[in-house]
Amino acid sequence: MSIATIRDVAAQARVSIKTVSRVINNVKTVKPHTRERVLRVIRKLDYHPSPSARGLSGSRSYLISLLYDVTCAYYATSVLTGVVETCRAAHYQVLMQPCDYTSPSLTEEVTRNLRQSRADGVIVTPPLSDMKTLKALLEEQNVPFVRIAPAEHADDRRSVYTDDRESCARMTEQLAGLGHTRIGFVIGNPDHAAVAHRFQGYRDGLRKCGLALDKKLIVQGYNSYDSGVECARKLLQVPVAKRPTAIFASNDEMAAGVLAVAHGLGLAIPEDLSVVGFDDVPLASQVWPALTTIRQPIPAMAAQAAELLLRQLRGEPYDRSGHVVESALMFRQSHGPSPERGMIARARNQRRATA
Amino acid sequence: MSIATIRDVAAQARVSIKTVSRVINNVKTVKPHTRERVLRVIRKLDYHPSPSARGLSGSRSYLISLLYDVTCAYYATSVLTGVVETCRAAHYQVLMQPCDYTSPSLTEEVTRNLRQSRADGVIVTPPLSDMKTLKALLEEQNVPFVRIAPAEHADDRRSVYTDDRESCARMTEQLAGLGHTRIGFVIGNPDHAAVAHRFQGYRDGLRKCGLALDKKLIVQGYNSYDSGVECARKLLQVPVAKRPTAIFASNDEMAAGVLAVAHGLGLAIPEDLSVVGFDDVPLASQVWPALTTIRQPIPAMAAQAAELLLRQLRGEPYDRSGHVVESALMFRQSHGPSPERGMIARARNQRRATA
């Protein structure tokens, strides 16, 4: 027995093919009784409509294309998880389209792939979501899309973003509350708007706590572990009195780099130096000591993005909500009170005792 | 101007639709001259055949389904990269199908998704590739597939695997060569055959170096960071004389757990303890000190898998090669000579000096 077609269902349910089609597509002008009968047959035959035929006839492919840059495996996978789940429920499939955001031929590649795949819509992840050229391309080609964490928060109809700025402010306040007055900051890659925005939150936090912004405590990183190492060197290889007592890195990888440099200098963490990151990637809890960081609900955000896109595709009215997702501060072992509060000795002794 | 169809191409090239189809599908019974003309028009119109129409008419969907378990983001992404690249070149698209290998309804889910998506073939990644039920399902449904790193290396026509056992033996020999005689081993999750196989390599290595297998130095892990922590505790919280001087963990995450415990105990690495991992995930170079480990060329392996699958789909003859990919030992900072060789003091002094 081969795969059942719509004709088989129609025959067994003794209705026309068109009626089966209506049932599949949730058209409301079908009598409940008829619908029931058809559904029973569909289940009995384990019938699934052919995506090809649907695509050819209607003009939908039931395919969503996910544009992502391969720089962060964890980020990509998390987004994917959220998107696939939502799309699957709506009988859409997800196509992968890896890109290199630095490639000069990016737009051509994307264009070609769009034409080839005939995807109904596109979800764009950072840092691709920041690119104006890409946005322009999609708009020009009239392809429905939703962006995740784009640079500007305008037209939220087509974007989902996180409260990076707010959460960074909260984290900074937290550190200040522990007595830190010299809080270093490692800025993220300026190409990644969302990450770069975190710097704003840091400044907000300082301001709220009445701390002055010290330019010597701020260094520019590029999101990689290596750049974290480099930045940490700049911050830490200075006279002790000028050293920051806490370093806030814009992402966990750079924070890991900071940890490595601190270890190399023989600094105890968190007794001599507090280190905090952002993202809560698995790495954060797999370094020693485990990083205090900020968690973004990436799968939830991605699911939300998919939901928005599907609504757009179905032409459903716009629901002005769910565009911002909230982050959570994750307190682990890499931060503590400022050594200047004189609490350090006690803390260290406690550690010794329990180890 | 809307999207060009095969009719437009046929009209402009002044040939029949069928001839254009022949050109697209590389049918050889087309005069070179005619083929050239058609190709020119195709390029000029930027024509791409409609996957839906091709799928409906022929019986191929030009879709490859990637079955993966979400446990390891890096692994999944790396495989994806290799697969997408190869498939894209062959004008196939990749569909994502995330699975939970522990789910009792796994086979039903897979079956349903296969029927829904009509994928032409499937690539299965570990640990799913180990599952007999899944293999049986695919065979029964007569779906072309290729498995990556399955448990048994039989029928290599449909699988690609790494030389885990050999590389682990080499790494073990390496450690022995540095004077280590008590080399601990953290076995991987028995559900992941490939990972569990690494234990065999460790034993091979010991044998070659004339070292006895000491059961007290072997613990069972489950691939996670936490299980690495647990295993390290078992290995290290014993009298110093009985401690291993080196620990070989079956993957990097567990190795990171070992590092954390060692740090907690105040052990210097690699002076007091060498730690090595397996996989060379990004984590390996982002912990402190950076892990000596074994790198698998995952994207290459995945590309190879895709290639084998495409060949199967095209009905091409079987080429008995390229099923094994070679790993490389990555020497970084987490290993060194055995402290029992008395080299430790010198090494430590050097470190202090340079820090």
Place this chain on the structure above:
DNA sequence: TCCCGCCGAGACAACGCTGTCAATTTTCAT
């Protein structure tokens, strides 16, 4: 010179579904 076979190319009918529009049945106000 003639016929056979092969090469290159076209005609036509699917493939399984949806859109459009027409036909039928039901509902409801009179």
Place this chain on the structure above:
DNA sequence: ATGAAAATTGACAGCGTTGTCTCGGCGGGA
């Protein structure tokens, strides 16, 4: 009961490609 409007269903023609079959023309052996 009666028509008109509304609800429900069906007939039919594509959608853009490929498979099958057919046809014309050309080279080569008898």
